[in-house]
Amino acid sequence: MADPIDVSERRELCDLLTELGPDAPTLCEGWTTLDLTAHLVLREHFRRWTDERMAAEKAKGLPALVDRLRGGAPLVPWRLPKIRTLMNGVEYFIHHEDVRRANGQGRRADRPDLEQAAWRLTGYAGKRLARQIRPHGLELRRPVGNPRHFGPAGRAVLSGEPTELLLYLSGRRDAAAVGLEGSTSAVAALRDAHTRF
Structure with missing residues (x-):
């Protein structure tokens, strides 16, 4: 049985972030891969955050942030059945494409x-x-x-x-x-x- 979308997209995005490093471009204007990774960690683990909190997460470095993402999302609300696919799975799909396409990778036709x-x-x-x-x-x-x-x-x-x-x-x-x-x-x-x- 295939992994749920949120699991497979998270894993593939983490692999790509590790491959590209912290300074690769994304489709999110003004954000590098480090910025995007910090955003994903903050989104899942903090209700609200400031620029200072974003800077503190980025200071931990890409490997630490990717490790945190690989650990999975908190159970509530991100792993609840409908939310995990329609909210978290799609969020990871979009940000995976933000990284893929900004770095010359085309559309995936096998999913x-x-x-x-x-x-x-x-x-x-x-x-x-x-x-x-x-x-x-x-x-x-x-x-x-x-x-x-x-x-x-x-x-x-x-x-x-x-x-x-x-x-x-x-x-x-x-x-x-x-x-x-x-x-x-x-x-x-x-x-x-x-x-x-």
Whole structure:
């Protein structure tokens, strides 16, 4: 039986962080791999944190932070069944892609589990984005299966694999392999919308 998404993405990301070291770029503007690793540790172990707390974690160094990530997330809430895949698994997928793609690695085509989880989360992310582009609607179209529609006709249509759609919806527009079509005004509204979640 395959590992849950949060476990496999965490393990693969930790391996990649170790391989690349602390100063490699990421798709998160202004962040290196050290910054991103500190963020992931803080996200799982602290409710809120300051710049000082971030600096203190980074001062521990990448190997120590990666070791902490490898140890797994706290049981509550991160390992509860629905949260572990839809929240933590997808968080690790997105940040894994932040590191992979900033360092010349392309799309992974061998992970149907990621495509399924990503498609589930595009419902939430698409709904949020559709509210921002009113009065236009939004359609998310995957290669196989029914599309998702939000709002009225005259929609902006975003098409691609679910993981690529999710990357676009999470603010990684330039790295996401998607198609965008629709009326000029709907497409312009989508391009102007804030897409990070």
